[in-house]
Amino acid sequence: MIKRVISSCVLIVLILIIPNSYVSSSELQKETIVNERKISNNLSVEVLDDGRISPIEKSIELSEDDLNLVLEEIGYDQKSIQSWSLEQKQLLASKGGKVVDSELVSLKREYISKDGETHKITPNNISEVRDLQLEDLKKIGVEGVETEQYNVLEEGKETSSTYSNLYANNGYKEDGIWSSLISVVYLGETSTQYKYELVVDYHWKKHPRAANRDSVGLYWGDIAQPVANTHAGVHAALYDGTWLNSSHDIDLSSTQGITSSFYLYSPNLATTPIKQTGMLLQDIMVSKRYSNHQLAISGKYIHPWTVANLSLSVGFNGFSISGTTELADVWSWQVNFRPN
Numbered sequence: 001m002i003k004r005v006i007s008s009c010v011l012i013v014l015i016l017i018i019p020n021s022y023v024s025s026s027e028l029q030k031e032t033i034v035n036e037r038k039i040s041n042n043l044s045v046e047v048l049d050d051g052r053i054s055p056i057e058k059s060i061e062l063s064e065d066d067l068n069l070v071l072e073e074i075g076y077d078q079k080s081i082q083s084w085s086l087e088q089k090q091l092l093a094s095k096g097g098k099v100v101d102s103e104l105v106s107l108k109r110e111y112i113s114k115d116g117e118t119h120k121i122t123p124n125n126i127s128e129v130r131d132l133q134l135e136d137l138k139k140i141g142v143e144g145v146e147t148e149q150y151n152v153l154e155e156g157k158e159t160s161s162t163y164s165n166l167y168a169n170n171g172y173k174e175d176g177i178w179s180s181l182i183s184v185v186y187l188g189e190t191s192t193q194y195k196y197e198l199v200v201d202y203h204w205k206k207h208p209r210a211a212n213r214d215s216v217g218l219y220w221g222d223i224a225q226p227v228a229n230t231h232a233g234v235h236a237a238l239y240d241g242t243w244l245n246s247s248h249d250i251d252l253s254s255t256q257g258i259t260s261s262f263y264l265y266s267p268n269l270a271t272t273p274i275k276q277t278g279m280l281l282q283d284i285m286v287s288k289r290y291s292n293h294q295l296a297i298s299g300k301y302i303h304p305w306t307v308a309n310l311s312l313s314v315g316f317n318g319f320s321i322s323g324t325t326e327l328a329d330v331w332s333w334q335v336n337f338r339p340n
Helices: 064-074 078-083 086-093 126-139 144-149
Strands: 002-008 033-040 043-048 103-112 118-120 172-175 178-189 193-204 213-219 232-239 242-247 257-263 275-287 295-304 309-315 318-324 328-337
Touching: 033 064, 043 064, 064 078, 064 086, 078 178, 078 193, 086 232, 086 242, 086 275, 103 126, 126 144, 178 295, 178 328, 193 213, 193 295, 213 275, 213 309, 213 318, 257 275, 257 309, 295 309, 295 318
Parallel strands: none
Antiparallel strands: 002 318, 033 043, 103 118, 103 328, 172 178, 178 193, 193 275, 213 257, 213 295, 232 242, 232 275, 295 328, 309 318
């Protein structure tokens, strides 16, 4: 039983608290199209004077190859682009913008054992936690080769970091068959504020045996005000060459972040998902008083190994997990960026 686990998302600078409310999108300053950049034989993109790529109004008409090129021009990570479904790519291309530099500054993986205790995984205790995971699986009747279908820690990793496959550029991280990214995308500005789109995505590069009710969250705290009616979320699974998409049911009860709980797709009568992927999006306004200040954005992802009644929420101190679960992965990470 988890009564309450709080992961504090610490801002690097002390900033004034912005009144808590969803704001209407303010009139952005007019921009000038500097040039049209040809990115394929059939497609050019408009480059604005501040470096942004102009929104692609008819993104649903583009081929997937052209969508990939557009997203690369915007600045999204190539590894993430290759993991996204066609619908996700169309959604991001339709908003345009320019991905700003960010830095992955902290990350943590935890394991919630059958007794409800939370164990932080470090390079020094991987073997110990792995033994605990196998013991817990045995208690629920899973042994031998069946354990390979769960997200059990790998053997022989005691002397290296669990997160050896890190890509610090824009906060991409990979841990076994799971990976995630937080992107901060510049969308323009008013005379007093910058507008950014925040994107948290996640990816399972093969179907996880435990396909239960997962949760994902994005936290910005007091650094900004969210823009009303700009949230979106898509989850998708690839079945033998065909993507199945569904919309995230997003919790907007907090102005400090957004969360969503969703079911992973399961095998059907014909086939098993090859991979699964999803993302949450939200636009925010950041005051120009914070130009060149280092600000933090955080993400959290929960993956139960068994059927669970979980709730991931956002408060003034970050994320909170409540509900009943056992045998679960919890990933937490933070990226920093400087508005300018």
